[in-house]
Amino acid sequence: MTSPNETNEPSRRAVLKAGVAGLGATMVPFGAFEALGAEPAQAAGPVTAPPAAASRGGIGAALKRVEGPLKVRGAATYAFEWPVEKPAYLYPLLSTIASGRVTSVDTRAALAEPGVLGVLTHLNAPRLAWADEPEVALLQSDRVAYHGQIVGAVIADGIETARYAAGLVKLEYAAEPVDVDLRTDRDDLRKPQHAQGFGQLPGDLMNGAPADTSAGDFAAGLASAVHRVDATYTTPVQHHNPMEPHAAVATWTDDEITLYCGSQGVSTPQELLTRAFGLEAGRLRLISPYVGGAFGSKDFSALWGTLALMGARLVPGRPVKLSFTRQQMFTLVGHRPAAIQRVRLGADARGRLVAISHDAVQETAKAKQYAEQTVQASRSMYAAPNRRTSTRIALLDVPIPTIMRGPGEATGMFALESAMDELAEKMGLDPIELRLLNEPQTHPETGQPFSSRHLKQCFEEGARRFGWKNRARKPRTRRKDGWLIGTGVAAATYPSPRLPGSTAFARVDRDGRYTVRIAAADIGTGTWTTLAQIAAEALGVPQNRVTLQIGDSSYPRASSGGFSSGMNSWGTTVYEAARALHAAVDEHGGKVPPEGIEVTVGMPDDPRLRQYEFGSYGAQFAEVRVHEDTGEIRVPRLLGVFDVGRVINPVTARSQLLGGMTWGLSMTLHEETALDHRYGHFVNNDFGGYHIAANADVGSIEVHFLDVRDPHINPMGSKGAGEIGIIGTAAAIANGAYNATGVRVRDLPLTLDKFL
Amino acid sequence: MEQKITLRVDGKERTLTVDTRTTLLDALRERLGVTSAKKGCDHGQCGACTVMLDGRRVTSCLVLAVAGDGAEVVTAAGLADGDDLHPVQKSFVAEDAFQCGYCTPGQIVSAVAMLREAKEGWPSVVSDDLDADRVVLDRAEIAERMSGNLCRCAAYVNIVTAIEKVTRP
Numbered sequence: 001m002t003s004p005n006e007t008n009e010p011s012r013r014a015v016l017k018a019g020v021a022g023l024g025a026t027m028v029p030f031g032a033f034e035a036l037g038a039e040p041a042q043a044a045g046p047v048t049a050p051p052a053a054a055s056r057g058g059i060g061a062a063l064k065r066v067e068g069p070l071k072v073r074g075a076a077t078y079a080f081e082w083p084v085e086k087p088a089y090l091y092p093l094l095s096t097i098a099s100g101r102v103t104s105v106d107t108r109a110a111l112a113e114p115g116v117l118g119v120l121t122h123l124n125a126p127r128l129a130w131a132d133e134p135e136v137a138l139l140q141s142d143r144v145a146y147h148g149q150i151v152g153a154v155i156a157d158g159i160e161t162a163r164y165a166a167g168l169v170k171l172e173y174a175a176e177p178v179d180v181d182l183r184t185d186r187d188d189l190r191k192p193q194h195a196q197g198f199g200q201l202p203g204d205l206m207n208g209a210p211a212d213t214s215a216g217d218f219a220a221g222l223a224s225a226v227h228r229v230d231a232t233y234t235t236p237v238q239h240h241n242p243m244e245p246h247a248a249v250a251t252w253t254d255d256e257i258t259l260y261c262g263s264q265g266v267s268t269p270q271e272l273l274t275r276a277f278g279l280e281a282g283r284l285r286l287i288s289p290y291v292g293g294a295f296g297s298k299d300f301s302a303l304w305g306t307l308a309l310m311g312a313r314l315v316p317g318r319p320v321k322l323s324f325t326r327q328q329m330f331t332l333v334g335h336r337p338a339a340i341q342r343v344r345l346g347a348d349a350r351g352r353l354v355a356i357s358h359d360a361v362q363e364t365a366k367a368k369q370y371a372e373q374t375v376q377a378s379r380s381m382y383a384a385p386n387r388r389t390s391t392r393i394a395l396l397d398v399p400i401p402t403i404m405r406g407p408g409e410a411t412g413m414f415a416l417e418s419a420m421d422e423l424a425e426k427m428g429l430d431p432i433e434l435r436l437l438n439e440p441q442t443h444p445e446t447g448q449p450f451s452s453r454h455l456k457q458c459f460e461e462g463a464r465r466f467g468w469k470n471r472a473r474k475p476r477t478r479r480k481d482g483w484l485i486g487t488g489v490a491a492a493t494y495p496s497p498r499l500p501g502s503t504a505f506a507r508v509d510r511d512g513r514y515t516v517r518i519a520a521a522d523i524g525t526g527t528w529t530t531l532a533q534i535a536a537e538a539l540g541v542p543q544n545r546v547t548l549q550i551g552d553s554s555y556p557r558a559s560s561g562g563f564s565s566g567m568n569s570w571g572t573t574v575y576e577a578a579r580a581l582h583a584a585v586d587e588h589g590g591k592v593p594p595e596g597i598e599v600t601v602g603m604p605d606d607p608r609l610r611q612y613e614f615g616s617y618g619a620q621f622a623e624v625r626v627h628e629d630t631g632e633i634r635v636p637r638l639l640g641v642f643d644v645g646r647v648i649n650p651v652t653a654r655s656q657l658l659g660g661m662t663w664g665l666s667m668t669l670h671e672e673t674a675l676d677h678r679y680g681h682f683v684n685n686d687f688g689g690y691h692i693a694a695n696a697d698v699g700s701i702e703v704h705f706l707d708v709r710d711p712h713i714n715p716m717g718s719k720g721a722g723e724i725g726i727i728g729t730a731a732a733i734a735n736g737a738y739n740a741t742g743v744r745v746r747d748l749p750l751t752l753d754k755f756l
Numbered sequence: 757m758e759q760k761i762t763l764r765v766d767g768k769e770r771t772l773t774v775d776t777r778t779t780l781l782d783a784l785r786e787r788l789g790v791t792s793a794k795k796g797c798d799h800g801q802c803g804a805c806t807v808m809l810d811g812r813r814v815t816s817c818l819v820l821a822v823a824g825d826g827a828e829v830v831t832a833a834g835l836a837d838g839d840d841l842h843p844v845q846k847s848f849v850a851e852d853a854f855q856c857g858y859c860t861p862g863q864i865v866s867a868v869a870m871l872r873e874a875k876e877g878w879p880s881v882v883s884d885d886l887d888a889d890r891v892v893l894d895r896a897e898i899a900e901r902m903s904g905n906l907c908r909c910a911a912y913v914n915i916v917t918a919i920e921k922v923t924r925p
Contacts, residue, residue, distance in 0.1 A: 070857075071854055326798065526855070655911060655914065686801060
């Protein structure tokens with residue numbers, strides 16, 4: 001059994017087309033099954049200490065997903081599927097007003113229904129020991145802060161009975177006026193504060209960045225410009241809609257408190273729930289090895305965890321199963337907030353930017369302040385001496401927004417990259433040329449160097465592969481069979497942060513088997529495979545000798561998965577633990593004692609993290625067709641070239657980028673949640689009304705990597721790949737639609753009415 | 757109200773008593789422990805619960821269990837012979853035609869049934885000739901015929917490739 005890396009270390013400089021060609025005749029290694037916790041198939045020889053470089057199945061190997069054979073049979077266990085004895089089913093009750101109080105509760109008819117075991121409301125729900133976090137503090141008062149808030153739950157022997165009886169609970173409300181209007185002329189817009197870490201840490205925006213920045217004199221710079229763009233872009237509320245609904249199974253006895261809970265990370269929610277329920281540390285165990293998609297919406301799993309645990313307290317001796325319905329997911333697990341963005345650009349006669357401003361107004365919830373870094377990319381993307389950014393929020397009676405794939409930049413780069421296209425059009429410049437003219441040498445605001453930034457190569461490689469030079473420069477000049485055809489381009493960037501607080505355990509047995517444990521998550525991203533590859537490389541052993549264990553709060557603590565931070569945080573920690581184990585084996589003269597050797601290593605600090613700007617980059621190209629008579633818009637071709645540092649696994653990385661680009665297509669053409677301004681509820685709250693891209697909406701999508709190691713970010717040299725695929729796609733498509741039709745659409749989604 | 761029914765699930769005969777409101781999907785998952793079929797929307801809009809019912813693909817969340825009394829049900833678990841995967845399953849693994857894996861069993865059952873439909877000459881909305889005896893499954897035909905199965909990880913491009921490779925060994 002061989003893997004491609006054994007004889008062929010991937011080129012660090014060459015562009016690697018990761019795909020079928022890269023896979024060759026590789027077989028799924030049987031170590032795959034061992035990584036799932038099964039018994040090792042066979043023992044390896046005595047452990048020596050080979051050098052760490054270029055091991056089989058290490059970093060860069062095109063391994064297939066180790067859990068693939070389980071997933072294609074439907075045998076991977078998702079939260080709701082864990083077998084428990086004689087479960088009870090919990091069905092949540094949601095508020096039907098957007099603001100006010102619950103004034104009366106009548107549960108008699110529900111409790112009289114055969115099979116009903118109990119009804120939870122704010123009147124009888126357990127008082128939490130810690131109720132400062134709005135998304136954990138369920139049922140602690142009679143207040144209603146948004147339409148579709150949890151105001152109760154019915155627990156019964158069967159799903160059907162619980163759901164039926166939920167309709168028998170009578171709740172009366174004192175409703176207050178509803179305010180859900182996002183407008184830039186509101187007089188109560190405010191600067192966000194303390195939104196970092198979902199309100200857990202100081203810092204204006206969710207990622208800790210300031211709400212506003214400025215450098216130079218923007219007004220004077222704009223006044224001096226020869227060419228100007230001043231445009232406003234809007235993006236609607238969008239919903240994550242992972243295929244697996246948010247679910248939890250709670251068992252609460254004197255001996256154990258176990259929560260199977262679909263979650264983007266297990267440590268943080270375990271800690272929040274331990275605090276909320278006033279438990280001893282370590283008493284509650286949260287397990288989540290497989291997650292059916294998340295995209296940001298399962299970062300706050302403490303919410304459905306709380307409800308399931310409350311249910312389990314209400315019916316002692318019975319495990320309680322909870323799954324939100326697709327409709328309930330629209331108000332309970334977050335959304336991408338609507339935003340209105342104004343971008344102003346000023347350029348000199350040659351096309352050098354002299355002024356950039358980006359001002360965002362976003363919606364957030366009165367229940368909890370969430371504010372994302374929509375304007376962040378405009379702080380780092382292009383050089384200009386005079387610049388400013390600002391973020392203002394409107395506190396509304398809406399469900400709580402949260403991170404959703406590419407939070408901040410997904411919408412922010414739609415605005416900035418559309419504006420850049422408008423400027424290029426005004427000046428008669430090639431849009432790629434305009435961007436390359438304004439490529440900064442260092443971060444334009446902080447002056448810090450970029451650890452690596454290969455945007456120019458992304459554009460050059462993309463232009464060549466896409467055939468950019470053949471495009472029609474003048475809009476509305478290409479048509480075929482009634483379709484207007486255009487091409488568009490946009491840049492992409494997303495930071496590659498390292499989140500604090502991860503620790504990994506590594507062990508080697510006498511028989512040469514390695515075990516690596518960390519409470520990391522695989523939400524479809526490939527963690528089961530890629531962390532084992534990183535460990536294998538650092539240990540200098542084949543990947544199939546490493547058993548990886550993740551997704552359980554009893555393992556060493558890990559940060560949650562999000563912001564393209566997973567590999568940079570967990571991967572670095574696993575790498576360090578593996579190197580420490582390697583060194584420990586060396587200290588034993590290369591011999592493993594009968595009891596084995598174990599190490600537990602925390603993520604190391606690295607001063608370089610404060611000396612460089614870290615981020616992934618990309619160039620997105622789109623071919624767009626708009627029907628001349630109907631306005632129907634199709635995207636037959638997308639092509640992206642990405643600088644994500646060294647690629648850990650080209651198979652799983654390509655799938656992430658492919659998924660991200662398809663998300664970009666979907667947010668551009670389809671996705672919009674409508675808010676009823678009278679009652680404050682989301683109107684189109686299922687897949688019938690909220691369309692996500694289906695198979696036939698997607699044409700050709702090509703993904704290419706520059707496989708270039710970042711010299712500073714981490715021992716692997718890898719940057720984030722989870723978000724970058726969705727960044728810039730919307731602008732590339734909108735710019736392509738303009739090139740096809742001559743119609744500039746600045747409001748997502750690009751529906752057919754906007755072209756007629 | 758309850759009723760006794762018998763289902764043949766992945767080759768095994770199973771007899772159980774169900775609430776008449778119970779869907780085939782919930783009967784499989786909650787009563788029989790067959791969790792290969794997934795619940796994504798419970799409204800027939802996502803395809804995650806797709807199974808073959810007497811040889812045809814259906815969304816099992818839209819079938820009442822009592823209406824399936826006596827029927828043959830095949831899930832993705834039943835397509836594999838233990839660890840020996842069905843060719844479509846092998847192709848999904850080889851082409852990385854999934855990420856989170858939640859829609860995958862439904863995609864695979866749908867693909868297997870779709871290939872049979874095409875073999876029997878069923879046209880689709882993108883077929884040029886509705887009366888043709890032979891359906892040529894190009895990428896557009898596969899994408900169209902697989903559009904009842906949503907994938908939010910958006911592995912569509914790889915799903916089409918995985919199915920295409922099975923049709924052209």
